[in-house]
Amino acid sequence: MKTRSLVSIDDLNTEEITKILKLAAEFEKNPVQDILNGKVVATLFFEPSTRTRLSFESAVSKLGGKVIGFTDASSTSVSKGETLNDTIRTVNNYADMIVMRHPIEGSARYASEIATVPVINAGDGANQHPTQTLLDLYSILKTQGSLDQLNICMVGDLKYGRTVHSLLMAMSRWRTSFNFVAPDELKMPDEYKLYLDNLGLEYHETADLASVIDNADIIYMTRVQRERFSDPMEYEKVKNAYVLYDHMLSGTKSGMRILHPLPRVNEINPDVDANDKAYYFEQALNGVYTRQAIICTLLGLK
């Protein structure tokens, strides 16, 4: 049987996504189990990502599995010039599953074609990070009770933000309406708007955050990075326009929740953290359950 890998969110159909989210809810109720006893998961982090790696390692450890791997390619044979092909072929002998993050785009797809064990893409450059998308979906489902007919307000860097693009594509499987709030330089690329047009899904673009948040079921915040601007003056002009403060939330829906893929810098003021609508730290916890569900699904254990 051909092993299943998870490289791109499009590798899963809607039914499979729904199944993984359901399984994640089961793991949330019962996160410590012995399902992965005797299994070894290799976490190959060719570039550092503390949060994602710890979340995977926590997911595996709670299910009784062992983790091997590295957290930085500079301490490995990669720094001696080993090809990805050779690294994957070798690690494939030691593990029942490979979780990898790599700065080169398409590296995870390539690895999944070399490996005979399932490969999970934990981020390949600016391309895909499907487990983030699934944990975002799980967080939305859990807080809203359904994924259908929601209004999602995406804020910040909508041009380069990999997480917002994947989330948009995934949420477009349901009847979702979107608000895009971004500075001119970081607007949602046309290809995604065209994609929504073709599906007949509604979206609005604005540079004024306050004008749209009262309608939102989910506010998805992202970081506006200084290095994205060709003109530093432009950054200075807009940097505070995309910051969420607690006083802005008074008119928002009671069930609305704020998500953020983290790390946060200054785009959500710390005074929001105490508000019940702040959900980003719970969202990170949901990542553990979602990854438990993904790992067990790909290994055929659930």
Add this chain to the structure above:
Amino acid sequence: MKNMNDPKQLLVSAIESGTVIDHIPAITLFKVIKILGLDRIRNQITFGTNLDSKTDGKKAIIKIAGKFFEDDDINRIALVAPNAKLNIIKDYQVIEKRVVAVPDTITAIAKCMNPKCITNFEKVTTRFRVVSKKPVALKCHYCEKITDQERLEII
């Protein structure tokens, strides 16, 4: 036989049997030769280039003696010669005319335009899904980025 002294006639002899590929843009002639591997076969090949064409500006033509192509092979040139026409010759007669069609997938011909794509770092055979045929747009199987006609490079 045509009068070979007629100055308007091509000085390229007719072939007894084989394939004539006409209406190749002159600028992509050598790409077509490379894609079809004509630089590595032993058949007799004649070609002409920078020929005047009523429809294509400057065109090129290739005659390959004793060689017949499968559709899958010939469609590989559609990326660089979308209007190419094939004449299949037997006994000096055209027995069949064919046009090329852009295939649904492109393997091992085009280069991904994304400098951060794995195919530009390691020895990986490039693979694309054709997302648009006219103008050509290719989606990389690996990095999922689009390579369009303007940035299309043949390996």
